[in-house]
Amino acid sequence: AQRVTQPEKLLSVFKGAPVELKCNYSYSGSPELFWYVQYSRQRLQLLLRHISRESIKGFTADLNKGETSFHLKKPFAQEEDSAMYYCALRFGNEKLTFGTGTRLTIIP
Amino acid sequence: EPEVTQTPSHQVTQMGQEVILRCVPISNHLYFYWYRQILGQKVEFLVSFYNNEISEKSEIFDDQFSVERPDGSNFTLKIRSTKLEDSAMYFCASGGKRGGTDTQYFGPGTRLTVL
Numbered sequence: 563a564q565r566v567t568q569p570e571k572l573l574s575v576f577k578g579a580p581v582e583l584k585c586n587y588s589y590s591g592s593p594e595l596f597w598y599v600q601y602s603r604q605r606l607q608l609l610l611r612h613i614s615r616e617s618i619k620g621f622t623a624d625l626n627k628g629e630t631s632f633h634l635k636k637p638f639a640q641e642e643d644s645a646m647y648y649c650a651l652r653f654g655n656e657k658l659t660f661g662t663g664t665r666l667t668i669i670p
Numbered sequence: 671e672p673e674v675t676q677t678p679s680h681q682v683t684q685m686g687q688e689v690i691l692r693c694v695p696i697s698n699h700l701y702f703y704w705y706r707q708i709l710g711q712k713v714e715f716l717v718s719f720y721n722n723e724i725s726e727k728s729e730i731f732d733d734q735f736s737v738e739r740p741d742g743s744n745f746t747l748k749i750r751s752t753k754l755e756d757s758a759m760y761f762c763a764s765g766g767k768r769g770g771t772d773t774q775y776f777g778p779g780t781r782l783t784v785l
Contacts, residue, residue, distance in 0.1 A: 596773070605674075606713070606761065606776040648713065656701060656765070657715040657726055658774060 564589045566651050568661035575639045576669045583634040583664050585623075585649030593653035595625055595632040598660075600646040609634075609647070619643070644668045672696045674777035676762050682783045686751050691780045693745045693762030702745045703763040703774060704737065706730070713761065719745065752784045 565588045575581050587593065597609040610618045612625040612632060623634045632649060649661040675694045683689050695702050704716040717727040719737055736748045745764075749756055759781050763774040 598776075605778045608773045608775075611773065656718045656720075656774075657703070657728075658705075658713075659715065660713040662712040 564593070564651055564653065564659040566649050566659055566661035568647075568649055568664050570664045571662065572665050572667070574667045574669055577641055578638050581634075581636040581639045581643065581666065583647050583649075583666065585632045585634065585661060587630050587632065587649075587651050589630075589651060589653055591653050592627070593651045595623070596650045596652070596658070597621070597623055597632075597634050598648045598650055600648070602645070606648070639668045641668045641670055674762055674764055674775050676760075676777035676780050678780060679778065680781045680783070682785065683752055685754055685784055689749050689752055689782060691747045691749075691760050691762075691782070693747070693764075693777055694743055695745055695762065695764030696766075696775055697743070699764035699766050699775075701725075701765040701774075702737075702739070703765070704747045705761045705763065705776075706758040707761065707779075708755075708758040716747070716760075749782075752782075754784050757782055757784045 567586045569584050595612045598606045599609045600606050621636045623632050625632050644667050646663050646665050648663045650658040652658050677692045702719040705713050707713045715728050717731045717737055718725045734750045738746050759779045761779045762777040765774045766772045
């Protein structure tokens with residue numbers, strides 16, 4: 563069965579410090595991985611997906627198949643990064659399987 | 671930029687009542703989804719819909735649930751006889767292409783409270 567694990571429910575980081583949000587997945591095939599973000603009172607938005615290999619709002623994520631991880635990183639946190647972050651997986655079919663989410667708070 | 675819209679934003683109902691949650695997907699999208707999030711828990715897949723039929727559903731999506739695309743623009747989720755445990759945030763999503771070539775765009779959600 564597909565499973566996504568985000569071990570940190572809450573993460574607080576000082577402004578300007580590096581951020582890493584952890585995501586591990588379990589699936590025997592080659593899934594597609596996503597990070598979605600939900601800012602306060604807003605909808606879930608796609609932040610990035612591993613196949614595009616791009617940086618959005620300074621965030622990057624590398625798929626590590628050996629460690630089955632897709633950690634989200636940003637070198638210098640900004641206050642507007644405070645939000646709920648969800649890692650999600652999709653393989654073959656269309657449904658997204660989400661992790662439990664990490665609430666990131668940036669301390670000014 | 672086009673967005674998925676959902677109505678109402680908040681629905682309060684009595685246990686045993688029927689509710690219909692409405693969604694207007696992005697107009698040229700072909701794939702439609704419902705997810706739900708119980709407070710404090712993760713977002714869970716309920717059902718996917720393509721070409722006027724259900725393409726996949728989860729264990730949560732039992733006989734009390736149904737989906738419909740009644741008029742070519744709206745996409746509805748009906749819960750026939752609501753239970754207390756149906757209280758959750760319900761998200762609609764739509765996508766343009768099947769599988770890994772497109773992302774899913776989410777609506778703002780409907781908060782359902784069953785009393």
